[in-house]
Amino acid sequence: NFSATVYNNEGEVMETHSSLTLEKMEQLNSNPEVSLIRTEGDIPFVNSRDTALVLVDTPGPNNSRTEEHRKTTYATLKKSAKTLVLYVMKANGLEGDDDNNLLSYVAESMKVGGKQSKERFMFVVNQMDGFKEEEDSVESALKNVREYLERKGIMNPNIYPASALSALDIRMLLNGSNPNESSIRRTKFEAGEFNYNEE
Numbered sequence: 001n002f003s004a005t006v007y008n009n010e011g012e013v014m015e016t017h018s019s020l021t022l023e024k025m026e027q028l029n030s031n032p033e034v035s036l037i038r039t040e041g042d043i044p045f046v047n048s049r050d051t052a053l054v055l056v057d058t059p060g061p062n063n064s065r066t067e068e069h070r071k072t073t074y075a076t077l078k079k080s081a082k083t084l085v086l087y088v089m090k091a092n093g094l095e096g097d098d099d100n101n102l103l104s105y106v107a108e109s110m111k112v113g114g115k116q117s118k119e120r121f122m123f124v125v126n127q128m129d130g131f132k133e134e135e136d137s138v139e140s141a142l143k144n145v146r147e148y149l150e151r152k153g154i155m156n157p158n159i160y161p162a163s164a165l166s167a168l169d170i171r172m173l174l175n176g177s178n179p180n181e182s183s184i185r186r187t188k189f190e191a192g193e194f195n196y197n198e199e
Contacts, residue, residue: 002041004028009035035072044171056083073102077109088124091141091161100152107153121158123149128161138197166190 002020005013006028017024020039028034058073077085087106110118125145128138142159149157169187 002039004037004039006034007036007038008033011035044175074105077105083120085121086124087121088126089145090127091125091145103149103152103154110154118156119158121154123154123157123159125159125161126164128163163194166194 004017004020004025006015006017008014014034020041025037028037056076058076085106106121110121123145125142128141138161142161145159146157149159166187169183170191173184173187
């Protein structure tokens with residue numbers, strides 16, 4: 001269960017929700033008067049006995065519907081100079097003006113503050129589970145990402161391939177929270193594919 005507090009562009013509370021639904025979140029996201037949605041709740045599989053995990057999800061460069069969204073993303077990067085930044089990319093979705101502009105800004109941010117500033121940016125290449133072993137090369141896809149980032153001025157980037165859906169399926173299987181038989185078979189097959197794929 002997640003609760004939410006919704007803020008407008010002036011930073012004033014517009015509304016609160018004790019039980020946030022996906023439908024309500026989509027409705028709030030499409031409302032131009034909404035500037036910030038602060039949510040709280042338990043994140044599955046994350047142990048928070050010793051620490052609180054705070055995630056800030058900014059509008060992606062290709063998902064910035066308005067100038068305000070774009071400003072929010074840039075402002076968040078600027079003011080959170082010591083936080084870890086996960087820049088999520090698709091291996092087969094490189095290039096684009098919005099992405100170019102944001103990566104140029106990231107490159108400049110990484111140059112200020114030395115090693116610590118550079119190390120806080122992690123480039124996550126998602127949807128690697130969509131690669132077919134006989135058709136695609138994970139190694140060449142990651143090489144393309146590295147070269148793409150270096151062309152943007154981001155040298156020696158920290159790149160991490162990810163397969164979020166497969167990881168979630170496997171965690172749910174291990175946790176016993178997915179009793180669906182066909183889903184269990186699919187997840188075991190996915191895990192087997194990963195284990196036997198040398199890349």
